[in-house]
Amino acid sequence: xxxxxxxxxxxxxxxxxxxxxxxxxxxxxxxxxxxxxxxxxxxxxxxxxxxxxxxxxxxxxxxxxxxxxxxxxxxxxxxxxxxxxxxxxxxxxxxxxxxxxxxxxxxxxxxxxxxxxxxxxxxxxxxxxxxxxxxxxxxxxxxxxxxxxxxxxxxxxxxxxxxxxxxxxxxxxxxxxxxxxxxxxxxxxxxxxxxxxxxxxxxxxxxxxxxxxxxxxxxxxxxxxxxxxxxxxxxxxxxxxxxxxxxxxxxxxxxxxxxxxxxxxxxxxxxxxxxxxxxxxxxxxxxxxxxxxxxxxxxxxxxxxxxxxxxxxxxxxxxxxxxxxxxxxxxxxxxxxxxxxxxxxxxxxxxxxxxxxxxxxxxxxxxxxxxxxxxxxxxxxxxxxxxxxxxxxxxxxxxxxxxxxxxxxxxx
Amino acid sequence: xxxxxxxxxxxxxxxxxxxxxxxxxxxxxxxxxxxxxxxxxxxxxxxxxxxxxxxxxxxxxxxxxxxxxxxxxxxxxxxxxxxxxxxxxxxxxxxxxxxxxxxxxxxxxxxxxxxxxxxxxxxxxxxxxxxxxxxxxxxxxxxxxxxxxxxxxxxxxxxxxxxxxxxxxxxxxxxxxxxxxxxxxxxxxxxxxxxxxxxxxxxxxxxxxxxxxxxxxxxxxxxxxxxxxxxxxxxxxxxxxxxxxxxxxxxxxxxxxxxxxxxxxxxxxxxxxxxxxxxxxxxxxxxxxxxxxxxxxxxxxxxxxxxxxxxxxxxxxxxxxxxxxxxxxxxxxxxxxxxxxxxxxxxxxxxxxxxxxxxxxxxxxxxxxxxxxxxxxxxxxxxxxxxxxxxxxxxxxxxxxxxxxxxxxxxxxxxxxxxxxxxx
Numbered sequence: 001x002x003x004x005x006x007x008x009x010x011x012x013x014x015x016x017x018x019x020x021x022x023x024x025x026x027x028x029x030x031x032x033x034x035x036x037x038x039x040x041x042x043x044x045x046x047x048x049x050x051x052x053x054x055x056x057x058x059x060x061x062x063x064x065x066x067x068x069x070x071x072x073x074x075x076x077x078x079x080x081x082x083x084x085x086x087x088x089x090x091x092x093x094x095x096x097x098x099x100x101x102x103x104x105x106x107x108x109x110x111x112x113x114x115x116x117x118x119x120x121x122x123x124x125x126x127x128x129x130x131x132x133x134x135x136x137x138x139x140x141x142x143x144x145x146x147x148x149x150x151x152x153x154x155x156x157x158x159x160x161x162x163x164x165x166x167x168x169x170x171x172x173x174x175x176x177x178x179x180x181x182x183x184x185x186x187x188x189x190x191x192x193x194x195x196x197x198x199x200x201x202x203x204x205x206x207x208x209x210x211x212x213x214x215x216x217x218x219x220x221x222x223x224x225x226x227x228x229x230x231x232x233x234x235x236x237x238x239x240x241x242x243x244x245x246x247x248x249x250x251x252x253x254x255x256x257x258x259x260x261x262x263x264x265x266x267x268x269x270x271x272x273x274x275x276x277x278x279x280x281x282x283x284x285x286x287x288x289x290x291x292x293x294x295x296x297x298x299x300x301x302x303x304x305x306x307x308x309x310x311x312x313x314x315x316x317x318x319x320x321x322x323x324x325x326x327x328x329x330x331x332x333x334x335x336x337x338x339x340x341x342x343x344x345x346x347x348x349x350x351x352x353x354x355x356x357x358x359x360x361x362x363x364x365x366x367x368x369x370x371x372x373x374x375x376x377x378x379x380x381x382x383x384x385x386x387x388x389x390x391x392x393x394x395x396x397x398x399x400x401x402x403x404x405x406x407x408x409x410x411x412x
Numbered sequence: 413x414x415x416x417x418x419x420x421x422x423x424x425x426x427x428x429x430x431x432x433x434x435x436x437x438x439x440x441x442x443x444x445x446x447x448x449x450x451x452x453x454x455x456x457x458x459x460x461x462x463x464x465x466x467x468x469x470x471x472x473x474x475x476x477x478x479x480x481x482x483x484x485x486x487x488x489x490x491x492x493x494x495x496x497x498x499x500x501x502x503x504x505x506x507x508x509x510x511x512x513x514x515x516x517x518x519x520x521x522x523x524x525x526x527x528x529x530x531x532x533x534x535x536x537x538x539x540x541x542x543x544x545x546x547x548x549x550x551x552x553x554x555x556x557x558x559x560x561x562x563x564x565x566x567x568x569x570x571x572x573x574x575x576x577x578x579x580x581x582x583x584x585x586x587x588x589x590x591x592x593x594x595x596x597x598x599x600x601x602x603x604x605x606x607x608x609x610x611x612x613x614x615x616x617x618x619x620x621x622x623x624x625x626x627x628x629x630x631x632x633x634x635x636x637x638x639x640x641x642x643x644x645x646x647x648x649x650x651x652x653x654x655x656x657x658x659x660x661x662x663x664x665x666x667x668x669x670x671x672x673x674x675x676x677x678x679x680x681x682x683x684x685x686x687x688x689x690x691x692x693x694x695x696x697x698x699x700x701x702x703x704x705x706x707x708x709x710x711x712x713x714x715x716x717x718x719x720x721x722x723x724x725x726x727x728x729x730x731x732x733x734x735x736x737x738x739x740x741x742x743x744x745x746x747x748x749x750x751x752x753x754x755x756x757x758x759x760x761x762x763x764x765x766x767x768x769x770x771x772x773x774x775x776x777x778x779x780x781x782x783x784x785x786x787x788x789x790x791x792x793x794x795x796x797x798x799x800x801x802x803x804x805x806x807x808x809x810x811x812x813x814x815x816x817x818x819x820x821x822x823x824x825x826x827x828x829x830x831x832x833x834x835x836x
Contacts, residue, residue, distance in 0.1 A: 011616040024640075036612055057644035057652075069644035139785075144759040148744035149680075152657055152665065156678035157746035159754035161667065163594030164583060170667045171676055171748050172591060173657050174583040178601075181637045183783070185604035190784035192611035193445050197420035197789045199618060205788035213765055213783040216754060218600035220433060220489060224473050226751035227778045228488040231472035233751055238591050242470065246571050248580070248589060261589060263580075265572035294470065324566050331572035333590055336641040337651045339578045347561035350632050362646045365639030368602070368632030369552075369609040373624035374616050 010037015011374035015195075017103040018043060018094070019078060020085070022050045024180035025135040025211060026107035027074035029187040033103070034077030035367060035376040041391055042075055042382055043094070046082040046410055049384040050075075059359060065384065066358040072381045073364060076354065080382030081391045082412050085116050089411040096396050098123050098130060103191055107135040110145050120206045130204040131194040133187045139210030149211070154179035158215030159222055166237045183214040243267040244297035245275075248333055249304065251311040251319055262316040265329030267293055274326050279310045352378040388412050419446015420789040424614065427452060427516055428497065429525035433570065433596065434630055435554060436493035437603030438610070439524060443496035444782040444791040450498045450516070450807055451798070454505070455833040475774050484832055485773040485799040492779045494797030495769055500808065501801045501828045504535050509827050515812050517542050517549060521617075522610060524552040526630075528567070529559040539625045549623040550613045554606050558629030568630070570596035577634025582641065584654030591654075601637060602630035663711035664690075664718055667748055668726035670734060676748035677726055677734045684708070689741040694725045769796040801830045 015038040019030035027042075027050070034040040044050050052074060053065035065071075084090040095118075098104065104123065106113055113119050113134070120132050137154065138144040144157075152173035155161035160179075165172035190207040198204055216223075225231035233241075240246035246267055251260035266272050272293045276282045284290040284306065289299040296303050311319065316332055323330035334342070340363060345351060348370075351363040367376050392398040392412070406412045424447040428439040431453075443449040463483040468474040473488045480486045503509045514537065517523065523542060525532060532538040532553070539551045553559045556568030571592060574580045579598060580590035609626045617623055635642070641652055659665035659680070667676045681690050687708075691700040699705075699721050704714045711718055726734055731747040738745035749757060755766065755778060767781045774797075782791035808814045808822070822828045 011612050014619075032608060057648035057650065059647045061648050061650075067647065069647050070640045073640040073643050138759060139763055142759045142763045144739075147739050147746075148742060149746060150659075150662075150682075150744050152659075152667070152678045153680055153744045153746040156667065156676075156748040157757070159749050159751065160593075160595060160597070161678065161748050162676075162750045165585075165591065165594070169585065170657065170669070172583055172585070173667070173678070174579075174593075175652065175655060175659075176579075176582040176638055176641060178579075178597070178637060182601065182604060185601075185608060186783045188608045189441060189604070189611050190786060192608065192615055193420035193784065193789070194786055196611070196615055196618070197418075197786075200418075201788070203788065205786055207787070208785045209783055210763070210785075213760065213763070213781070216760060216765065217780040217783050218437070218597065219595060219754070219780060220437075220492060220600075221595060222751045223755060223778070223780055224488040224492050226755055228475050228774075229469075229472045229477045231751070233594075235594055238589065240571055240592070240596075241594075246569075248575055248592060261575075263572045263575040263592075265567075265569040267569070271567075327567050329567040329569055329572050331566070331568065331576040333575040333580065334578050335581045335590075335651050336578045336638055337645045339635050339638075339642055340646075342576075344557050344561045344563035344629075345632065345635070348558050348629060348632070350629075350635070359647065362643055364643055365636045366632075367609075368605050368630070368636050369626050369628040371609060371613055371616075371624055371626050373620070373622055374612060 010377060011371070013037035015039065015102045016100060017041065017105065018097055018101045020104065020106040020108070022107065023052050024070070024074060024177040025183045026105045026187070027052065028181055028184035029133070029135070029191070030078060030105050031074055031076055032184070032188045032367070033191070035378065036374060037377060040078045041081050041097070041387070042078040043081050043083050043085070044384060046084055046385065046412060049082070053384070064358065072356060072359055075381035076364065077377065077379045078382050079387035079391060080385050081388050082385035084411050085118065087411050089406065089409065091116050091118055093392070093396070093411070094118060095123070095126055098126050100395055101127065101130060102195070104130060104132045105135070105187065110136050110140045124204060124206070128203050129198060131191055131198065131207065132204070133191050133207040133209065135183045135187050135209045135211065137210070138212050140208045144212070151177055151179055154211050154215060158212050159219055160215050163222060163233050163235055165235045167235045171235060179211045179215045182218065183209050183211040186214045239300060240267070242297055243293040244300045244303060247300070249311055250308070252313060252315045254315050254317070260316050261333035262311070262319045263331040263333050264323070265331070269293065271328045272296070275323070275328050278322060278326055278328070279307060281307065354378055354380050356380045357383070385412070417789050419792065420786065421445040421447035424448065424522065425520040426450065426522040426524065427520050429523070429527070431457060431526060433493070433599035434602040435524055435526040435606065437600045438606040439497065440493055440495065441607050441782065441784065442610070445784065446789070446792070448498065449496065450500060450803070451494060452500055452502050452513070454503050455501050455829050455831070475777070480773065482773060482799070482831070488774060488777055491769070491771055491774050491777060491797035495779060496794045497798060498803040498807060499798035499800060500803050503827050504537065506827050508822070508825070510536060512808070512812065513537060514542070514545055516807070517545050519811060520546070520549065521614070522550045522552070524554070524606065524610070526554045529553070529555050529564050543623065547623060548617060548621065550610060550617060550626065551623070552606055552610055552626040552628060554602065554628040554630060556630050558632065559627050570599035573598040573631050573634055577631050578638045578642065579634040582638055582652070584656070586654060586656045586658065588654060598630060598634045602628070602633040605633045605636070658715065661708070663708065663715055664722045666719055668719070668723050670726050670729050670731040672731070675731045677729070677731045678746050678748055679722065679738060680744040686743050687711070690738070690743055693737055693741050693743070697721070697725070767793045769793060771796040773799060801828060804828055
């Protein structure tokens with residue numbers, strides 16, 4: 001952010017980042033760098049910009065490329081530059097910017113940067129200290145390199161999807177962007193590691209992040225069971241397979257009539273005994289079907305039927321409080337609308353009110369951490385090409401004539 | 413790739429008090445990148461004292477379902493998280509244990525823990541105390557809901573963070589309840605945020621000379637990862653419904669059953685060109701010409717019938733054949749791989765994704781490698797996971813300068829050891 005850079009007190013305010021991202025994977029990584037004060041220049045194609053601008057949701061469901069929730073969230077704190085990288089002039093300008101940059105992030109399909117003459121070999125020759133991060137569906141090499149994918153296909157090929165859902169029904173993906181988000185987090189840490197190494201070795205390097213690998217590395221139970229004993233982890237429905245009750249259960253509706261749901265995370269015997277005491281159902285411990293959380297998992301249907309009366313007599317709030325008072329894991333089951341009213345998030349100041357000239361003022365999810373000496377800054381997403389003149393003027397010394405010519409030839 | 417290159421975090425020492433998955437996932441990355449991660453455990457927290465063969469079969473995480481003589485050194489879950497790390501035991505509820513921990517803090521860079529927020533102050537080793545000992549220390553605390561606020565003492569796991577954060581609300585069969593991840597996804601996801609925060613603090617410290625305190629909430633991680641949806645709700649006024657494997661702008665879009673038992677292929681058809689290619693690829697069946705399927709709007713509207721037709725085709729296909737056939741014509745498709753297929757995935761294996769570790773007590777095991785692939789300072793497998801207390805001689809002897817007699821004395825007084833203790 002300009003303001004922070006001038007003050008020089010963002011943890012990353014010395015860094016200039018060229019963010020050639022679209023949609024989520026590269027963009028979320030750039031957003032995190034911007035949150036710590038890096039000057040992140042979002043490079044978009046003139047006219048249309050990042051495809052995320054077309055995705056939404058939009059205010060009142062009216063599509064507007066400056067008011068897509070996906071774009072607004074992924075690009076907080078960035079400067080907007082338009083540049084046609086497929087034109088010779090555009091690629092040349094990018095190279096000039098690379099000479100002054102610390103980090104470049106891109107998530108084009110493999111081979112696209114090369115086709116524009118902007119591969120790592122070329123760019124590192126211009127700036128040997130450049131850290132370049134490429135995020136792609138399957139990485140820059142291997143037989144699936146050019147395969148296409150979206151969230152569901154990444155969930156499928158990383159093994160995450162197979163273990164989600166009911167054993168009797170189709171495996172479930174999620175409707176969010178989790179694979180892309182995770183790759184962005186790996187890229188973020190990889191970039192930070194490369195910058196730390198650059199301090200020591202005085203040279204940049206190339207970072208190849210595969211979305212499939214990011215998700216495949218977050219698989220403790222699946223892979224470990226297989227390597228140890230050949231066990232294939234199965235779907236176990238809306239519960240945790242080996243211990244019960246770790247699940248989501250219906251309970252009494254709240255005062256507003258909202259159907260009740262509550263989450264339980266009971267896995268160890270101590271919690272299990274306490275839980276049954278609380279429900280005044282300790283006699284179940286004498287029933288071999290329910291003697292411990294493992295047996296309970298085998299007989300979960302019968303168990304859920306037995307405890308349902310108590311649950312339907314209590315609201316989620318009553319249940320969470322009663323269980324947590326006894327140090328038994330229980331939680332609310334929130335929709336994305338409910339989390340906005342969460343008292344814990346409120347206390348920690350998680351939501352950030354950010355105003356935007358087109359979309360208006362809204363509450364954005366912040367970062368899940370506070371750093372005492374490096375507080376994140378939260379500023380709105382850039383408009384398409386909002387800082388084109390400023391970036392090219394200040395960094396490359398382009399005057400208004402030059403900018404006019406570039407604009408006329410659709411380079412910017 | 414320079415095989416002798418130093419890891420990017422070479423020379424960084426981490427004291428890892430974290431347990432289970434979220435914290436260990438973070439420190440595993442630091443270790444893969446060359447940091448010296450010293451995992452410190454109290455022996456009451458190591459796990460159960462006895463593991464019978466029967467329990468081992470249920471858990472499936474002991475090599476060949478044999479817990480062996482020292483089951484705590486054979487659990488592959490721990491050995492995966494522990495790779496590249498060092499291990500010592502230390503009873504922090506003793507004066508001597510705390511004194512030794514503080515001496516380690518003097519010579520370390522990072523402390524990470526995921527205890528409930530009351531634990532570290534009770535032990536007398538919370539951040540203000542440690543900062544006084546070493547002002548450059550970076551201290552990351554990552555309980556479920558954060559170390560402050562009305563839910564600070566809530567007991568949580570990844571499985572309860574999942575529905576609280578809103579993540580589970582983004583998964584579910586059409587019209588049904590939010591659905592939990594089958595893999596406790598919020599755990600590694602939180603670990604990723606912690607890793608980024610620690611690296612940022614480290615980068616900053618190299619410039620300012622100052623350490624800092626990182627206060628992290630695992631629940632907020634999940635909510636940050638659905639931030640586009642909570643913002644979208646504010647813009648559109650609509651809570652996104654659960655739509656199974658459907659997609660608001662693509663059809664067909666789903667997991668379809670294939671030949672064999674529980675075999676599925678995920679197919680995603682977005683553009684008109686892909687829809688045309690899809691029809692050609694599956695042999696231009698008559699139903700595809702139905703006018704209801706001419707436009708995306710029509711296909712979305714008649715999804716159930718459309719999915720039925722697609723299923724008729726996939727049922728006759730091997731899942732891999734279906735994937736390759738569709739990918740050849742530019743359609744996003746992927747086998748819904750199980751553990752076996754994932755570990756034998758030709759693409760991941762050609763990229764050398766999996767790492768094999770030969771552990772002295774657990775034998776050769778295959779683990780996911782490190783997705784952070786750096787060209788000049790690559791992540792590496794330095795050593796298999798340590799056995800419990802394996803590095804007492806190095807950490808207590810070499811780093812802290814304790815004599816052999818002093819180390820023996822610690823062992824005799826139960827402050828360190830090599831076997832778990834029964835939880836009281």
